[in-house]
Amino acid sequence: VSGGRALAALRPALSVLTIAGAGLAVTGVSVLGLRDGRCFTSPPEQVAEQFVRKLATRRWGPARAHLAPEVGAALPEEALRGTLLAFEERWGAIEQVEGRTGPESGSGAWAFAKVTTSSGARRTVPVPLLRRDGVWRVAGLEGLTAVP
Amino acid sequence: VSPDLPHIAVRAAFGYVALLALLRVSGKRTVAEGTPFDFVLALVLGDMVDDLLWADVPAAGFVVAVSALTLVHILVSWLKYVSPRFDRVVSGSATLLLSSGEPVRRGLRSEHVAESELEELLRLWGVPRERWPEVERALLETEGHPSLVMKGPERPAARGDLEGRPGRP
Numbered sequence: 400v401s402g403g404r405a406l407a408a409l410r411p412a413l414s415v416l417t418i419a420g421a422g423l424a425v426t427g428v429s430v431l432g433l434r435d436g437r438c439f440t441s442p443p444e445q446v447a448e449q450f451v452r453k454l455a456t457r458r459w460g461p462a463r464a465h466l467a468p469e470v471g472a473a474l475p476e477e478a479l480r481g482t483l484l485a486f487e488e489r490w491g492a493i494e495q496v497e498g499r500t501g502p503e504s505g506s507g508a509w510a511f512a513k514v515t516t517s518s519g520a521r522r523t524v525p526v527p528l529l530r531r532d533g534v535w536r537v538a539g540l541e542g543l544t545a546v547p
Numbered sequence: 548v549s550p551d552l553p554h555i556a557v558r559a560a561f562g563y564v565a566l567l568a569l570l571r572v573s574g575k576r577t578v579a580e581g582t583p584f585d586f587v588l589a590l591v592l593g594d595m596v597d598d599l600l601w602a603d604v605p606a607a608g609f610v611v612a613v614s615a616l617t618l619v620h621i622l623v624s625w626l627k628y629v630s631p632r633f634d635r636v637v638s639g640s641a642t643l644l645l646s647s648g649e650p651v652r653r654g655l656r657s658e659h660v661a662e663s664e665l666e667e668l669l670r671l672w673g674v675p676r677e678r679w680p681e682v683e684r685a686l687l688e689t690e691g692h693p694s695l696v697m698k699g700p701e702r703p704a705a706r707g708d709l710e711g712r713p714g715r716p
Contacts, residue, residue: 419614439606
């Protein structure tokens with residue numbers, strides 16, 4: 400392949416990289432510079448819903464990816480499994496999850512996951528969240544263990 | 548009114564602009580006249596927009612995923628362009644469905660085309676069953692479209708047809 404042809408073929412790839420760079424710059428400025436926590440990043444209720452849904456379907460790895468780094472280090476897969484089993488023994492298997500907004504202040508927030516279980520129970524699970532590197536992360540499982 | 552509506556609007560506009568720009572540089576084939584894989588890629592990109600719209604993924608994740616897919620697509624298209632062998636491996640080759648007016652069973656079987664479907668494909672080309680003997684070859688191209696090669700018009704042999712041919716007595 401001649402240099403000219405290789406360069407011509409490279410041009411679309413460079414254009415893609417330029418577009419990707421521009422897109423990342425826009426989101427970076429919005430999330431990190433303007434402290435946007437809802438538009439270009441998943442809002443707390445969305446993170447809470449996804450976290451509980453992944454827990455309910457026993458996808459421990461993807462569920463742990465939602466945890467804040469300092470929390471994730473202290474919560475291995477066994478801890479997630481134990482918490483879910485305790486919840487299921489009490490209320491039944493989680494069948495539906497819907498995220499709801501909660502109070503938000505600075506780099507902390509609460510969101511609620513409204514769950515419907517196999518026993519027909521409807522419970523609201525409070526989920527604490529922390530903002531880490533512009534992304535909302537789950538800060539603990541106490542909401543799941545202390546469901547009224 | 549949900550306080551999230553303006554965010555949905557901004558995310559939709561962002562996704563629209565990003566996809567428009569990326570599809571523009573990836574070439575026209577992704578949507579029109581593409582291979583089945585081009586079509587699948589367009590569907591995957593559409594699903595990614597859905598995730599962005601409802602904030603299932605952060606916008607940065609959307610940008611990285613869509614750009615990476617587009618880059619790989621451009622790379623594969625380029626490799627297909629420079630290497631016919633790679634093109635055959637990735638895109639496959641046209642399948643012969645009809646030869647000299649006769650259905651080719653092997654081709655029909657490999658593409659899961661019933662003879663009634665072949666009839667339909669050829670009818671779309673204006674060739675009903677009774678005109679099949681006029682067809683030299685009917686192929687199913689890699690894009691899924693049929694193509695036809697009709698037999699040339701027959702005429703009696705004329706003096707001069709063999710002039711200049713090697714081995715002329």
